[in-house]
Every structure is written in structure tokens, then in C-alpha cells.
Amino acid sequence: MVELVFVVIRFRVGESAQAGFAERMRGAVEVLGRQKGFVSARVGRNVDDPELLALTLEFENIGSxxxxxxxxxxxxxxxxxxxxxxDEPTAYEDFLT
Known part of the structure; x- marks a missing residue:
């Protein structure tokens, strides 16, 4: 049975710095995506606070x-x-499925 874990990592990045940050984020997601147990990744910007960015990752389990x-x-x-x-906790397990 696969026990997915999702990771939510938030960043505060000024709008003028976001283009460079996005390039670095692409590289990070690319290398993480090659790791065993990786399922998916998404990067988003908060609609109410455009300086708040989030990276979400899914892995098969916390060990992965x-x-x-x-x-x-x-x-x-x-x-x-x-x-x-x-600086906040990042890894979550499914609570309601």
C-alpha cells in the first residue's frame, strides 16, 4: 500500500526577485524529481499575497x-x-482521504 506524504514549503520572495528564484526552483524540482519515491511537484504563488510562493511535493512515504x-x-x-x-513544519500525511 502506498502511503503518500505531501510536503508544503513556503517562501517569501519579493516580486522583483521571483524570476531568478523561479530558475533556481526549476533546478531544485528537477533534481528532486529524479529521486526514488518522488511522485509529483507544483509551484504556486498566493493569489492574495504575490510575494508568498509555495512548493508542494509528493513522495511515496516519509522515508522517501x-x-x-x-x-x-x-x-x-x-x-x-x-x-x-x-521556518515551519513541511511534511504532511493524508488526514482525510
Whole structure:
């Protein structure tokens, strides 16, 4: 049985910096997408606060997500970007299905 975990990582990015941030985000999502257990990713901008961006990721389980952060290529491409996220819990399991 697949036990999906979804991850919500929020960032506060000024509108003038969003183009450069988007390029970095593409690289991070690309490298995370190659990790075992990865299911999907989305990036969005809040409709009421355009400086608030969110990255959502789905992984097969919490172990897959945590292991996905370990490879060297992820540490180079994704971890620096993820370290700029708002300081809040990010991983969620399905509560109502």
C-alpha cells in the first residue's frame, strides 16, 4: 500500500526577485524529481499575497522524502534553496482521504 506524504514549503520572495528564484526552483524540482519515491511537484504563488510562493511535493512515504534530500546533487541544487523557506513544519500525511 502506498502511503503518500505531501510536503508544503513556503517562501517569501519579493516580486522583483521571483524570476531568478523561479530558475533556481526549476533546478531544485528537477533534481528532486529524479529521486526514488518522488511522485509529483507544483509551484504556486498566493493569489492574495504575490510575494508568498509555495512548493508542494509528493513522495511515496516519509522515508522517501527524507532520503531524497541526501544525495550530493540534491544538496547542491535543492538544499540551498530550501534553506530559504519559511521556518515551519513541511511534511504532511493524508488526514482525510
Amino acid at each position: 522524502y527524507r532520503r531524497a534530500l541526501s544525495p550530493y546533487e540534491v544538496k547542491l541544487a535543492a538544499v540551498p534553496l530550501l534553506s530559504e523557506a519559511l
